[in-house]
Amino acid sequence: MNEAPHNTYQILTxxxxxxxxxxxxxxxxxxxxxxxxxxxxxxxxxxxxxxxxACSYSISLT
Numbered sequence: 001m002n003e004a005p006h007n008t009y010q011i012l013t014x015x016x017x018x019x020x021x022x023x024x025x026x027x028x029x030x031x032x033x034x035x036x037x038x039x040x041x042x043x044x045x046x047x048x049x050x051x052x053x054a055c056s057y058s059i060s061l062t
Contacts, residue, residue: 001031002027002032008031008032008033010033011032012037013035013036014037014043014046016045016049016050019050020050023052023053023054024053028053032055033055033057034057035059035060036059037060037061037062038059038062046059
């Protein structure tokens with residue numbers, strides 16, 4: 001993904017805690033986006049987890 005900057009990649013996860021643990025060890029280029037969904041207020045912590053990473057991110061409200 002890092003070697004194909006002409007493409008945009010969206011990686012979707014509901015395991016935001018795990019992502020925040022790994023985020024610093026990964027090389028994030030601007031073409032890699034991380035996304036998660038928020039089903040209800042109980043999982044709003046996922047926003048904070050995504051913001052800890054140095055990547056672009058998206059949030060889906062369902």
